[in-house]
Amino acid sequence: MSEWWRQAVVYQVYVRSFADSDGDGVGDLPGITSRLPYLRDLGVDAVWITPFYRSPQHDHGYDVADYVDVDPLFGTLADADALVARAHELGLRVIVDLVPNHTSSDHAWFRAALAAEPGSPERARYLFRTGRGADASEPPNNWRSVFGGPAWTRVGDTDQWYLHLFDSTQPDLDWRNPEVPAMFADVLRFWLDREVDGFRVDVAHGLLKEEDLRDQTGQEVSSDTFDVGGLAEDAPMWDQPEVHDVYRQWHAILAEYDGDRMAVAEAWTRTVESNAAYVRPDELHQAFNFDWVMAPWSATAYADVIERTLPALAAVGGTPTWVLSNHDVQRHATRYGGGAVGRARARAATLLSLTLPGSAYLYQGEELGLEDVDVTPEHRQDPSWFRTGEPGRDGCRVPIPWAGDRAPYGFGPGAAQPWIPQPEGWAALSVEAQQSDDGSTLAFYRRALALRREWLGGAGDEVSVSVHDDVLTVRRGDVTLAVNCGSVAAALPAGEPLLATGPADGGLPPDTAIWVRTG
Structure with a gap:
């Protein structure tokens, strides 16, 4: 029997926006646990949960202060254990998010680094460098943050700067320091011992940078789709050959555990062949196919991605992934035009994805036909908004509607709006409203997933x-x-x-x- 993940349908839960158990307006682990029967009935095989670790939440959990504890905002370690146990009772696998490129600036390591002297072992865990110019007032190189602005922040009025390819509260780790891979090996084992089935690896292509941290030449690729770098012709901060050594070590750790434990890479690369390198037999198990996300509504564009992806993955013995939406991009119903046309195209593209060999990754709320919400400026919270003035990713992160005719639509107890306000007019899109409607998007997803299991479960890869x-x-x-x-x-x-x-x-x-x- 082949590994479970090769043909799985995985449902992404954005933890803040799925289900709130305590009425504070923010989703949490007990909320997820209470809704797991819904996911079982939907027909998915696994759930991927975005970061729930201790964090100051500057980037909503992707700034981790403690990788082996749960943030009180989301619950406790006991809640995490209960979630995994309940999922397994229902026949669902659990994938958790791992954030290895950077820590939070609140992490004990970074606080120690700021307190230590230049050249100290504490600072060697990160990428501190001396600024340029006569008074060291210029960044050490010309790299730009994915969230806008320079990728460097100066330490007070000293000559030292630290690298952060994302927000200034997310300092990049130096993966050439042996303390870093050792710490993450411990983190992997901590969660594997707690019976998680896999990891989604954030910014998997970014851990290693060219050692001399040289200037980048040319211009970074611009795109209507959020990306985390890696698409520029010259990218000394992305997709370096040494990163594959990390994943060979992780593969060995995962193989120590039974149950076909797995890891899926968020790896933005220039070619399908370089993406496939992350899933060679001794590395990670899957990598997200972002060419599929970025493909326009076009028969020839879809065919081109399929015909490039399948041979590249077959060459390394890998299986592809098909994903149309996630917490970093516009929902595909919006991307394909919005309104009735966008929703119709979104259903059609979903059925196409479910046809293809490999795994399908769904994003919470797409089974309800949700579109992006135009979040008003006073309610925007994406750190990229504060750095660039562009709306950012809040529109795809609005908490989903479960029941009722007004916000919070059963998202949590009480009547208050959640952390990002929900729009008027979502009553007809709630789970409750769609449950009894055979023509609803939810009913379509349930039928499609059941038929996929029945007719395509053993269909092979041809x-x-x-x-x-x-x-x-x-x-x-x-x-x-x-x-x-x-x-x-x-x-x-x-x-x-x-x-x-x-x-x-x-x-x-x-x-x-x-x-x-x-x-």
Whole structure:
């Protein structure tokens, strides 16, 4: 039997925005535990939970102050254990987020570094350097933060600066210092001993930088999609060869434990081949396919990503991932145009993703048809907003609606708005409202996941892909998918209809996909 993760459907929980158990307006671990039966009934195989460790929350948990404890905002270690145990009772695996590129500036190591002298062992755990210019008032190099502005912050009025590829409260670690990999080996074992099934590795391509920290040449890639670097032609801070040594060590640790423990990389790279390098047999197990996230609504674009991805992964014995939304990008219903058109295209793209071999990663709320929310400036909390003045990622992080006709829509007890206010008009999108509606997006997801398990669970990795007149056709096993990305209706593929994303009587309308049984 192959490893569970190779064909899994994984549901991402953004912990702050999934379910609040205590009425403080912020999601927490007991809230997640209470909703696990919903995920079981949805039909997913695993849940990935964003960071819940001790943190000052400057970047909502991706600034970790203690990797082996739970922030009181989210609960306790006992709550984490209870969540894992309950998930396993329900047949769900649990993947937790690991943030190894940087710590919080509140981490004991960084506080010790600031208190120590330049050149000290405490500072050697991070990337402190002397500034440029006669008075050291200029950053040590020209690198830019992913969140905007310089990637360096000066230590008081000294000549020392520290590197942070993200917010200034997230200092980058020096992975060439042996204390750093040793600490994270302990962190891995701590959570593996608590029976977690895997790790999502944040900024997996960023741990090692070119040792001389030279200037970057050229311009960083700009994109409408949030990325964490790695796409520029010259990127001395990303995707360095030595990073793969780290993952070979982690692979060995994961292999010590039973149950096919796994790790999936958030690795933004320039080519599918460099992305596939992260899932060679002795490294990590999966890597997110961000080419799929960034592909436009286009039959030829989708076909191109599929036809580049599958051979690259097959060459290293890996299986691909297919993800359309997460906590860092616009929800795909919005990205594909918003409104009725965007929602229709989102369903169709989801059915396409579920057709393909490998794992599908879903983002909380997409099964409800949620779109990005236009969060007003006074309620924005993404650190990139404060550094750039751009809206940032808050719009895809608004807490999801569970029940009722007004905020907080059953998100938690009480009547107060949650940490990011929910919009009016979400009552019809709540879980409660969609549960009894056979035409709802939630009903579609449940049917699609059940049929995927039934018809594609043993279909193998071979696919045939073709494009004709803006219609993409994918055949895998006994199932053929057709998705119409054009502007006029197309002929239906021959076979017994299994599921369509919209009305498909007598033809396949634009922005619609269908599964038919052809075997």
